[in-house]
Amino acid sequence: MPRARDHLAAACRRFSRVSDGIAPRSRIVCDVLSARSIRLAPPSNRKLPKRAPPLEYCESAAFGRLLSVFPCRMALARTNFATATCVARRDVVVVGASSGGVEALMTLIAGLPRDFGAAVFVALHTRPDAPSRLPAILNRAGQLPVAHAVDGEPIRRGRVYVATPGMQTSVQNGRIGVRRGPHENLHRPAIDPLFRTAAQHYGIRVIGIVLSGSMDDGSAGLHAIKKAGGLAIIQTPSDAAFPDMPANAATAVEPDYTLPVADLPKLLTELVGSEAPEIGGGQLRPETTLETDEEADGAEPVRHSDELGNVSVFTCPDCNGTLWEINSGERLRYRCRVGHAYSEDTMLKAQSDSVERALWAALRALEERETMMRKMAKHARRRGNGTLATMFEERSEQVAGDARTIHDVILMGRTLEPVQSDV
Template sequence: MSTHDLVVIGASAGGIEALTQLVGELPADLEAAVFVVVHTPANARSELPRLLARAGPLPAAHVADAEPVECGRIRVAPPGLHLLVKPGFVRLVQGPPEHGFRPAIDPLFRSAASAYGPRTVAVALSGVLDDGSAGAREVEAAGGRVLVQDVEEATFPDLPANVADACTSAESLTIAELARRITTLTRIPAAAALDDPPTPDPLELAVSRHGTQQRDQEGGQLPAVCPDCGGPLRVVAGRDEVPVFRCHVGHAWGGRSLLDAQGVQIEGSLWTVVRLLEERSELAQRLRERAAERDLGRAVRRYDEQIDDIEQQLEHLRSLLAAGGAASSAG
């Protein structure tokens, strides 16, 4: 019987420190392959493999496309590419961002669930928002194990807390406990694999010519547009209370990630309105001055009223922005 020989780890803000501590406590003879996704800007230079190799006994490197899955090694998703696990090998995909990130955690988790089922151990460390929640639910549904960093210990507890909320069997553990639990799981039999064959990942469909037709058949349309491209969003197959929203192009969002992205858009739009109102006020001031020079009293009064209205609108908008109105609208 197979053991839990695939460990997939996701982290975001505050996650590098947690990850290096975790790797430092894993044994040199770990009987599992370890794959890692940390939210990283696409144009950033990642030194994470070097940090992980120095932190513990396991060799670490950025993963290469089509690389085989091998026990006792840590492989990290490079910036700008999603990491997908297939039976016996991995793929790097430059598909649409999910939750605003590429690489994202959900593609790693859900592809591992599809390819390795109950042999998968998914680990969620410090981070923000809800990337990883839907993927972890897929791991749980496939019979795998879900572990999360103790929210009292995590620098940013949202990510592990959201994953724990999504998965009824998630175990919440400190970093030291996580290392021991992972080691134990790699040495005990996993549950029997389900009969369901591996399915194409939505990211692969997004970059294939067949993806559009399949996505058009998914879910109902949401009365919102994608923050990345402005396309209409549809509710795609999510498990239980973990919906996923995907646009025609393939960008994917969790509920909290979508709310946060909408909040950023709202704030940007409000600042644009502030700029337009300031320009309008300046124009009205100049027109008022010209009317005053020509002794056009009625026009001066009309411009004065317009300037007062603009200033009131600006005052309201500045107060809203100062109070974080856009952010609060995103939850």
């Protein structure tokens, strides 16, 4: 048996070399299987150490082929891997920020050590038509290498990946997805898609962080992370330059930690690499899983719309399509057939923008109508038809009055404005 253990130890070293990157949740990599931990005793006494291959891999045909070359194959085949001990470690950190987020991100990244044992993903709301200098700023601020995320790039620990402007970023199968998906919460990149895909594919290994910002992007995504067994961290609202986003996140999910941003690097250093309490965590809602599958796979427009939720009475502010109402924890969300998605606050903001656009369009149409009637009145007078000219002049005055009313409504800001939710 000692020789068999030597063979097994060599096999495990080979396995550890091919699992250096961050594998998805379906293959939770816990480094190396220790031969000394195998006990050929009754199943109730057989345990694997904290360092072990993923459970799914142990039961796969690939692992069977690996063991087939070793004399200890039959002994291992009798080991019940399904009940063995396998400990996942937290090694995926996702961070969302908006207004005031650059300063907070600089403080966060500056405090992380060079040997930080997790991959860090950053989604910052940016203008799609402006070049992002955030990677260069964060590279100067800290010790970790920072770059924009690249589609299909393997995920590596000890690196910071910044969402590309004008693109949605997701994580799946040990790689990064960068696609020009639909806007979510009025933004691209948005925070929720990154958080949801991390929750779906990495579960309890994820640490989600919401920093300074306006509105409530990231709240639903942080709820998904918490539901999947991950950790939820929120910057103290009073510490944030713009407290709305962390405050809204705190109402959507009970955070595990609420700290000033200056204290987050020390906390993350302690949490990263620590053992998650158990394999599996909670289960995501079916509608969240459907959304995540569509986002991560870059699939066609949502094909299972009816499974996302109930059809609402609202239309999409972006494409005028039907909106489905999704119950994400304590807050409602809306999503259309092609993938535009809104939280309660961003839906109200989008409706406000839509109302203002409609008012400006109405004002333009009324002013054009007034101008046309005045031209017709002048033309009628030149032809000697004073009665017709007077009629056009009176009508133009009425239209001008309507235009002034709409103009005053626009200038007074009497359109719908987002309000802070109480739930």
